Amino acid sequence: MKEYSTLTTKEQKTYDFIVRYSKKYGKYPLLTEIAKGIGITSKGVAHRYVKSLEKAGKILRFSNKHRGISTIEKRPLFLKSLGRIAAGGPIEAISDQQRIELEYLFTNKKSYALKVKGESMIDAGINDGDWVIIEESKKFYKSKVHVILVDNQDVTLKYIEKINSEEIKLIPANKAYKEKIYPVERISIQGYVVGQVRIY
Amino acid sequence: MKEYSTLTTKEQKTYDFIVRYSKKYGKYPLLTEIAKGIGITSKGVAHRYVKSLEKAGKILRFSNKHRGISTIEKRPLFLKSLGRIAAGGPIEAISDQQRIELEYLFTNKKSYALKVKGESMIDAGINDGDWVIIEESKKFYKSKVHVILVDNQDVTLKYIEKINSEEIKLIPANKAYKEKIYPVERISIQGYVVGQVRIY
C-alpha cells in the first residue's frame, strides 16, 4: 500500500522526529520536545505541525492528552471505532473497554483462527467462508459452538451434548442437517468459538 | 517487540516500576510501595495511576485484592490461522495471503468499526451486537450493505436501491421490516460493510 504524502519539509521533519523519538524511548514526545527536536522554540508551531500530520493521516491524536499522539503503524486494533448503529439515536462513543475486548480476541495466546466450510452452523450465524476464533479447551459447554475432531481426521463445528458416559451427540445449527451420536473415543474436543470474522 | 503507548510520564513510570518490582520480588507491589517507588506519598494517587494503566490495557487488576495487579504480555495483531473446517477433509494450511487479508481488515486507514444494534439485517448474517467494519464511501453498490445517515441524525444499516434521480429505497434484510423510500436529500451514504466481527 503506497503512501501519497504531500508533507512539507518541516512536517516531514516533525514526523521523522516523532518516529525516531518513539523508537528510542518507547513513548511519544511532548510538544515542547518536538519543538526542540525540529529546531524551533515554539510549542504552538509544533502543535500546528502535529495537527497537519493528523490531517494528512500520518499520525493519530488524542486531543488534549499529554503525549497523546501515535504513529499509524502501531495503532491499536479498532482505534477508530466510531460508534454504535442506533435506531433513532445519535452516534455514541465507544469505550476503551470495548476496544480492549476486541484486541484481546486477536492477541490472546491460546486462540487461533479457522475458516469455515459448509453451512451446518448457519442458524448460529456462522456462514460458509467465515473465520471463527477458537479458544483451546478439552472441556465442552452446552451453549458454545465447539471444534471437534472426529476419528482423528475430520474437523467440524457443532454444539455438543452428553448422552451418557460413553456417547456424545453433535448438534448442527441447521435444520437441513441431522444430529449425530458418537462414542466418546471417536471424538476429540479441540476448543470452542469465542469470536467470528467475516470479510465481504 | 517494543511497546508503544500514549501513557503519560507518570503512568509510564508507574508501569516501569511494577514491571521492575515483579521481576525483582516475584510478586506485584502494594499501592504504598508503588507510591514510594515513583516518588510520591499518596497511595490514592498511586491507585489512580494503576487504574489508568488498567484502562490502557497495560495491566490486569483484581479489585480490592491485595497485590491484585498483574502485567499483560501484549502482542501485535496476529492470527494463528490453523486450518479450515472441512466436511470430511483434513486440516489445510492457511496461506499468508489469507492472513494478510484479515490483518488488512483491521489496519486499513480508511475503515472504522461500528457496533450493530437491532435486527434489521439479520438475513444478511448481521446480528444485534456484531461489529461491522465500514469502508468510507459516498457511492453505493447494489450488493453491499451500507451505512446510511438519515436526516443527519439516524444511522442505519441497509441495502440501497436507486428509484429515480430524486428517490432512494432502503432495504432491510429481515422480512419483519419494511423497505422505505426517501428523497435523496434526506440521505447521506457513509460507507459500506467490508467486514464483520462477533464476540461470543
Next chain:
DNA sequence: TTCATAAGTTCTCATTAAGTTCTCATATAA
C-alpha cells in the same frame, strides 16, 4: 469463627504542566 488492621477505593482540593488557539511577523513562490 471473630475482629483488628492493613490494604484498596473514592473523594476533594490545590498546583503545575501540557495542549490549544491566537496574533503578528518574515520569507518565498506562483
Next chain:
DNA sequence: TTATATGAGAACTTAATGAGAACTTATGAA
C-alpha cells in the same frame, strides 16, 4: 499581489499530578 510555509510567543483551556481524608474490603492472628 496573493497564497503558503515558516517561526515566536502570549493567552487561554484542559490534563496531569500530588496530598490526604474518609471510606470499604481483604487478610491473617487469636
